[in-house]
Amino acid sequence: MGAMQDYINRGESYILKTYQRYPIVLERGEGVYLYDTDGKKYLDFAAGIAVFALGYGNKDYNDALKEQIDKIIHTSNLYYNVPAVEAAEKIVKTSGMSKVFFTNSGTEAIEGALKVAKKYAYCKDPSKEYEFIAMNHSFHGRSQGALSVTGNAQYQEGFVPEKMRAVFAEYNNLEDVKSKITDKTCGIICEVVQGEGGIYPADKEFLEGLRTLCDEKDILLIFDEVQCGMGRCGSLYAHDLYGVKPDVMALAKALGCGVPVGAFVTAEKASYALVPGDHGTTYGGNPFATAAVSKVYDIFDKLDLVDHAREVGTYLFEKLEELQTKHDCVIAHRGVALMQGIELNRTVGDVINKAMERGLILISAGSNVIRFVPPLIITKDHVDEMIHILDEVLEEIG
Ligand SMILES: *Cc1c(COP(=O)(O)O)cnc(C)c1O
Numbered sequence: 509m510g511a512m513q514d515y516i517n518r519g520e521s522y523i524l525k526t527y528q529r530y531p532i533v534l535e536r537g538e539g540v541y542l543y544d545t546d547g548k549k550y551l552d553f554a555a556g557i558a559v560f561a562l563g564y565g566n567k568d569y570n571d572a573l574k575e576q577i578d579k580i581i582h583t584s585n586l587y588y589n590v591p592a593v594e595a596a597e598k599i600v601k602t603s604g605m606s607k608v609f610f611t612n613s614g615t616e617a618i619e620g621a622l623k624v625a626k627k628y629a630y631c632k633d634p635s636k637e638y639e640f641i642a643m644n645h646s647f648h649g650r651s652q653g654a655l656s657v658t659g660n661a662q663y664q665e666g667f668v669p670e671k672m673r674a675v676f677a678e679y680n681n682l683e684d685v686k687s688k689i690t691d692k693t694c695g696i697i698c699e700v701v702q703g704e705g706g707i708y709p710a711d712k713e714f715l716e717g718l719r720t721l722c723d724e725k726d727i728l729l730i731f732d733e734v735q736c737g738m739g740r741c742g743s744l745y746a747h748d749l750y751g752v753k754p755d756v757m758a759l760a761k762a763l764g765c766g767v768p769v770g771a772f773v774t775a776e777k778a779s780y781a782l783v784p785g786d787h788g789t790t791y792g793g794n795p796f797a798t799a800a801v802s803k804v805y806d807i808f809d810k811l812d813l814v815d816h817a818r819e820v821g822t823y824l825f826e827k828l829e830e831l832q833t834k835h836d837c838v839i840a841h842r843g844v845a846l847m848q849g850i851e852l853n854r855t856v857g858d859v860i861n862k863a864m865e866r867g868l869i870l871i872s873a874g875s876n877v878i879r880f881v882p883p884l885i886i887t888k889d890h891v892d893e894m895i896h897i898l899d900e901v902l903e904e905i906g
Pocket of ligand 1: 699
């Protein structure tokens with residue numbers, strides 16, 4: 509038995525089976541390539557699910573983390589720490605928003621954002637019940653609060669307490685959202701580009717309409733930019749593309765580029781709802797995690813990664829359009845910059861497996877969509893390399 513199969517067997521023995529994992533053990537990365545424990549090389553078009561924007565082994569990033577390890581890894585939110593202050597400042601200055609709360613994950617960023625909206629409504633009228641409007645096919649995380657606004661029965665079933673149920677509206681359908689607003693509604697939450705739901709970008713009129721609606725009702729608009737934020741859509745924050753500002757924004761995934769960290773960011777109006785004692789976390793915003801965040805912002809700047817993502821994204825878009833023309837099994841192509849997807853007329857598991865055999869890592873979004881969320885440092889040559897393999901695989905499956 510090979511070393512890789514041995515790891516897989518042990519993984520099956522000891523790790524709780526909540527994933528149907530692909531049968532490879534990834535050991536190290538270099539740029540946009542990953543290597544498994546047998547030394548096989550893969551071109552990575554998944555980036556650990558839209559996380560590792562910088563690519564693997566960025567020296568600046570690695571050095572910053574090593575340096576921080578030698579200074580201090582953890583203190584507590586009972587005190588200030590330098591990296592957290594610096595990282596929060598960078599988020600505020602780049603977003604034009606007001607305050608930051610660091611979390612350990614995207615899910616926790618959503619939890620915090622939901623609490624802000626509830627508390628904001630509570631401060632106005634403590635006697636009421638509160639309800640959220642969320643979107644069909646959305647994904648916001650797996651905790652019970654975040655799940656409650658996740659519009660996908662597959663994730664929700666059996667896990668959402670009755671009291672936490674949100675009201676779901678059709679994405680990009682403003683009239684549907686309007687028809688669901690009641691005096692209980694305390695917030696509207698949506699992704700700016702839906703990720704897990706199949707790569708659906710919002711329409712400009714839709715986001716503008718949500719903004720107006722929330723202003724009229726004095727309720728909070730929450731944008732989940734956990735996946736679509738951090739340059740992936742060709743602007744640092746996806747909502748910048750639309751010129752529509754949220755009251756609360758959730759970030760994670762590429763925020764720390766692999767170090768587990770998320771954040772919810774509040775606009776001025778939403779910055780005073782939570783007061784000391786209302787929310788907390790032991791690890792959230794610790795110096796190690798926030799040193800990563802701070803460095804990520806520096807490297808984005810230094811490498812002009814957002815412009816780069818937009819440029820390569822345009823190229824990827826053209827190439828995927830060509831692929832769609834060539835293969836009948838590709839029935840749709842959507843997305844922006846380095847967050848794109850193609851929809852097939854069948855489930856995509858087979859395509860992903862065959863691509864993996866040929867040294868290309870792809871991921872799905874739902875059952876019929878292949879999602880392209882590579883490291884942002886990807887080049888046109890890498891796009892060509894990916895398209896070449898995918899073309900062969902699509903040819904083979906017919
Ligand atoms: C991944 C994701 C989350 C959850 O983030 P975790 O870090 O997995 O908890 C929330 N919202 C969106 C849009 C995501 O893509």
